[in-house]
Amino acid sequence: MTTASLRAWRFVHTWTSLICTLFMLLLCLTGLPLIFHHEIDEWLGAQAEPAAIQAGQAPLPLARIADAALAQHPGKVMQYVGFDQHEPRAVFAILNASAGAHPNDSVTKVYDSHTAAPLGPPMSGFMMVMLRLHVDLYAGLPGKLFLGLMGTLLVAAIVSGVVLYAPFTRRLAFGTIRTGRAPRTIWLDLHNLLGIVTVAWLTVVGATGVINTLSEPMINHWKATELADMVASQGQGQGQQQPRAPASLLPVDRAVEQARAAAPGMTVSFVAYPGTAFSTSRHYGVFLRGDTPLTARLLQPVLIDAETGAVGATRHLPWYLTALLVSQPLHFGDYGGLPLRIIWALLDLVSIVVLGSGLYLWLARRGRTAPAALTLRPAPTA
Known part of the structure; x- marks a missing residue:
């Protein structure tokens, strides 16, 4: 690869990363509790425990659940009623001022499918704040599309980072951390190592995030x-x-x-x-x-x-x-139960380190007149 090509790829990697880093950090920080929202809401007591029922007792008709929800929220109309596949006895009801009213104005409650007793909201207030920040920054569709643009820049930063990885590390054994060097060099090695290790996961999460914004x-x-x-x-x-x-x-x-x-x-x-x-x-x-x-x-x-x-x-x-x-x-790693979600959370934490170290390297480079660790020459051996 020519020096001009390397410069072009570094320009793409630097500026796509810088533009999206703060927003990606926000998404990583808000996404972390969302991975475990069932467990966190249970710990916070967001929903009441369903009452004991007799063996073989059949669920109530959905109309009974809808009637209970309407009685609890006079002046509202039903928009949706459905089932939580993670909680067999939970039925959610979504109500609003009118059938066509905006989803952000709706009220969502969870009911016991066997007794129609209210169990509470589907998420705690804390988790709802995390969700809205993660989904649209409290800005509706414009917020979603903006985060989609940031996700697209993240994917571009990942691709350009992969292209740059080999030229910068070809003289170093995989996983080498030059501990005897300056802190900036150590962080560069950590940034490169953690970035290449998490590249597949971060690409998947970034790409699926962009899809979700649409x-x-x-x-x-x-x-x-x-x-x-x-x-x-x-x-x-x-x-x-x-x-x-x-x-x-x-x-x-x-x-x-x-x-x-x-x-x-x-x-x-x-x-x-x-x-x-x-x-x-x-x-x-x-x-x-x-x-x-x-x-x-x-x-x-x-x-x-x-x-x-x-x-x-x-x-x-x-x-x-x-x-x-x-x-x-x-x-959100919601295909393989708790073990997969734990892996998702660990990778999320590693991604926070990658994003933070990239920002640190740029700021440190700005304060140097001869940034040897980020020159276009391949990194020397230790």
Whole structure:
């Protein structure tokens, strides 16, 4: 590789890293507790323990859960009701001022599926703050897109760092830390070593994070294309943006029964009430999932006429929403239980060191007139 090429790659690595470092540090720090949010919320007592039940006692109908939620929040309407696959007896209910109101204005509560007793919010206040900072910086869609841009710069910094790694370390044995040198040289060796060790993980987390920031545009595109086609295929909604609203609302449990019959072997994940982002003004949107570690993350929507109970169209989600659903648990290491999440947390801590050391090296270099440790020559042997 020529000196000019090395200079160009170093320029890319330096400035993409500098621009995104502070935001990546924020995401690493907020992402760390989110990896263990179930355990932390349990420790904080965010949710009450479900009451004891008799052996073989069946869960209540979802309509009973919805009625309990509406009674607890007068003036609100149901948007979604569904199941937490990590907590078998937990049913979540999402309410808002209207069916089409913004998700950030909603109220989410968890109920006991067997008694309809309220168990509390799905997350503690502390964890919700961590989530909002991690997802959108409390800035909604602009915040998400901004963090997506920072994630893209992170991926560019990783690629350029990999390109630069071999020329800078080719005269050093892998893992060498020149402890007898100046602190800046030691930190350079640690930065290079920890960076190359975590490169695959950091790339995966960065790329899945970018995908997650595009969730709103993806869902809006799905609604404008796939969902619109599903409605039009039933002879409804043609010539208008949304089909006619139902004169009366079918009980939600009847919609679930119809959806299960249309997609046998699948389990209900959540139900979107008519008028919400995942349904139409006339249909329930019943989203079902599989029962394997992978298919449990993939959803299949079934539209159920909210007045007649007739099964509307059903189809698999397009590739971009499938990529979104797969990337969400992968981003937080939520595929392999607690052991994988512990590994994710350790790698997160190492990434904080990589980001912090990179910032330190740049600041130290700014104070030197002859930055030998970061010249374009390969690093000398110890």
